[in-house]
Amino acid sequence: MPDTITDRVPHAPDTLAITLTVNGVERTLNLAPWTTLLDTLRLHLDLTGTKKGCDHGQCGACTVLVDGKRINSCLSLAVMQEGKEITTVEGLARGEQLHPMQEAFIEHDAFQCGYCTPGQICSAVGLLSEGKAKSADDVRELMSGNICRCGAYPNIVAAIEQVLGGDRR
Amino acid sequence: MRSFSYGRADSVQSAVKDIAGNQAAPDAANATVKLVAGGTNLLDLMKADVMRPVRLVDITRLPLKTIEETAEGGLRLGALMTNADTAYDERVQARYPMLSKAILAGASAQLRNMATNGGNLLQRTRCYYFYDTATPCNKREPGSGCGALHGVNRIHAILGVSEHCIAVHPSDMAVALAALDATVRVTGPGGERAIPIGEFHRLPGDTPHIDTTLRADEIITGIELPAQGFAAHSTYLKARDRASYAFALISAAVALELDGGTIREARLALGGVAHKPWRDRAAEAALAGQPATRDSFRAMADAVLRDAKGYEHNSFKIDLARSVILRAFEEAAGLEPS
Numbered sequence: 001m002p003d004t005i006t007d008r009v010p011h012a013p014d015t016l017a018i019t020l021t022v023n024g025v026e027r028t029l030n031l032a033p034w035t036t037l038l039d040t041l042r043l044h045l046d047l048t049g050t051k052k053g054c055d056h057g058q059c060g061a062c063t064v065l066v067d068g069k070r071i072n073s074c075l076s077l078a079v080m081q082e083g084k085e086i087t088t089v090e091g092l093a094r095g096e097q098l099h100p101m102q103e104a105f106i107e108h109d110a111f112q113c114g115y116c117t118p119g120q121i122c123s124a125v126g127l128l129s130e131g132k133a134k135s136a137d138d139v140r141e142l143m144s145g146n147i148c149r150c151g152a153y154p155n156i157v158a159a160i161e162q163v164l165g166g167d168r169r
Numbered sequence: 170m171r172s173f174s175y176g177r178a179d180s181v182q183s184a185v186k187d188i189a190g191n192q193a194a195p196d197a198a199n200a201t202v203k204l205v206a207g208g209t210n211l212l213d214l215m216k217a218d219v220m221r222p223v224r225l226v227d228i229t230r231l232p233l234k235t236i237e238e239t240a241e242g243g244l245r246l247g248a249l250m251t252n253a254d255t256a257y258d259e260r261v262q263a264r265y266p267m268l269s270k271a272i273l274a275g276a277s278a279q280l281r282n283m284a285t286n287g288g289n290l291l292q293r294t295r296c297y298y299f300y301d302t303a304t305p306c307n308k309r310e311p312g313s314g315c316g317a318l319h320g321v322n323r324i325h326a327i328l329g330v331s332e333h334c335i336a337v338h339p340s341d342m343a344v345a346l347a348a349l350d351a352t353v354r355v356t357g358p359g360g361e362r363a364i365p366i367g368e369f370h371r372l373p374g375d376t377p378h379i380d381t382t383l384r385a386d387e388i389i390t391g392i393e394l395p396a397q398g399f400a401a402h403s404t405y406l407k408a409r410d411r412a413s414y415a416f417a418l419i420s421a422a423v424a425l426e427l428d429g430g431t432i433r434e435a436r437l438a439l440g441g442v443a444h445k446p447w448r449d450r451a452a453e454a455a456l457a458g459q460p461a462t463r464d465s466f467r468a469m470a471d472a473v474l475r476d477a478k479g480y481e482h483n484s485f486k487i488d489l490a491r492s493v494i495l496r497a498f499e500e501a502a503g504l505e506p507s
């Protein structure tokens with residue numbers, strides 16, 4: 001089994017020039033094609049708010065919004081997101097004004113260690129715009145892609161419900 | 170992940186050209202140039218070093234993201250439409266509620282936003298030994314043996330097994346599609362062809378490394394649903410280790426056509442039991458003309474599970490399957506759960 005890019009793919013360039021809009025700023029990067037969106041954010045753009053938990057789609061810590069939709073950034077290649085608008089937890093606030101979901105998480109103490117929190121908040125913002133959650137049970141089901149090892153679930157659900165309620169008003 | 174080169178397909182024809190060199194591989198799973206859609210299964214398996222393509226062809230920009238009416242009165246689901254957009258489509262929800270339910274029972278909201286209809290069908294087994302390159306697995310490494318046969322086989326198959334492989338197919342969507350008798354539309358170098366869903370996935374036999382009848386040089390363009398969606402009397406029921414975000418231990422897609430209290434037609438597809446969604450047409454035919462009662466449904470469950478066989482850790486699945494089948498039929502028929 002060939003092991004380096006030049007063994008495996010003769011004449012392949014090591015990197016590709018990729019342009020993404022991240023939190024409203026256009027960024028052009030030279031990346032190897034196997035760089036995930038998660039590693040791009042953390043290692044190439046110093047946006048370490050987005051967390052790596054499992055790196056296999058099983059925990060949700062890496063959740064970001066792509067064109068407004070929540071996805072697991074660990075299971076996507078940066079090159080596949082060329083031209084897309086990426087929003088991470090760092091991009092939710094407007095200046096000093098936190099996003100209502102961030103405020104609700106603080107108000108409800110919806111975390112302990114905080115490791116899952118950026119993923120939870122981005123996921124909850126995605127949930128909000130999907131508009132499918134009508135009850136606490138819906139919130140639990142549609143947030144099941146975000147695991148919290150500290151078990152802050154009751155407060156996470158309460159925080160999200162508060163914002164959903166505000167939305168309904 | 171190992172290194173690979175990357176390209177983007179701008180049409181179905183260009184994608185087919187990009188994978189033309191694959192034709193020697195026994196099926197799409199074993200190709201060296203791989204199409205990538207949502208990436209949620211392929212990239213996961215590449216990180217685990219289970220799949221080692223040398224080139225990825227990104228098909229996410231192909232115009233296969235719509236749902237269209239077919240001349241036969243059914244729907245054609247684009248291969249690159251996401252699982253989320255498909256499950257929440259009003260036509261799918263109204264006419265094929267069992268399919269919508271099955272899709273929404275799978276994975277998580279994030280994953281369903283990425284996962285595509287074509288990729289969902291081609292996701293590979295979640296057998297621990299398939300994923301662990303330090304152990305034998307005839308699916309990953311033909312001839313190396315089956316680690317699950319005498320290993321930790323709690324999630325494994327109870328029907329249609331071979332001595333070479335007891336892995337199960339993990340898709341929820343495919344189970345509902347099997348009950349609906351859907352058709353997979355594919356394009357290859359020789360043009361288009363249609364593969365009935367029942368012939369798309371296969372049993373392991375002595376070639377468990379071959380998952381499907383999709384050839385390595387073909388691309389899925391869409392999935393066709395027949396007009397009959399059993400909207401009035403159908404359901405998808407999934408039993409798993411936690412309430413959400415877990416693969417099925419047992420699942421059942423059930424559909425009934427009723428004439429008052431009498432069954433005119435019955436369909437049952439099981440997930441979590443075999444290397445493919447499991448149908449038993451003889452057992453289904455035997456239900457026709459029977460009253461829609463618990464006794465009929467119990468007899469159906471017994472017939473379907475007659476040849477089921479458990480291993481050291483998964484015998485519980487036979488009883489669980491019996492309960493899930495009964496409960497799903499009760500729900501579809503509008504009976505109180507027993």
Ligand SMILES: Cc1cc2nc3c(=O)[nH]c(=O)nc-3n(C[C@H](O)[C@H](O)[C@H](O)COP(=O)(O)OP(=O)(O)OC[C@H]3O[C@@H](n4cnc5c(N)ncnc54)[C@H](O)[C@@H]3O)c2cc1C
Pocket residue numbers: 056057058197198203204205206207208209210211212213228248249252274275276277280283284285286287288289290291292339340341342387388389390414415416417
């Ligand atoms: C943590 C986790 C939990 C999950 N839970 C569930 C669950 O409970 N139930 C469930 O059903 N699924 C579950 N999934 C699996 C998920 O549904 C699949 O990974 C997804 O549907 C695959 O689609 P994709 O578009 O991402 O495929 P990709 O990963 O892009 O591709 C998968 C395969 O399909 C091929 N392919 C893709 N599109 C085409 C096409 N149009 N033509 C030909 N070949 C194509 C690729 O070459 C590759 O071999 C889970 C996944 C994860 C990571």
Ligand code: FES
Pocket residue numbers: 051052053054055056057058059060061062063072073074075
């Ligand atoms: S790091 Fe992506 S889901 Fe866990």
Ligand code: FES
Pocket residue numbers: 110111112113114115116117147148149150151152
């Ligand atoms: S707050 Fe610690 S993992 Fe969620």
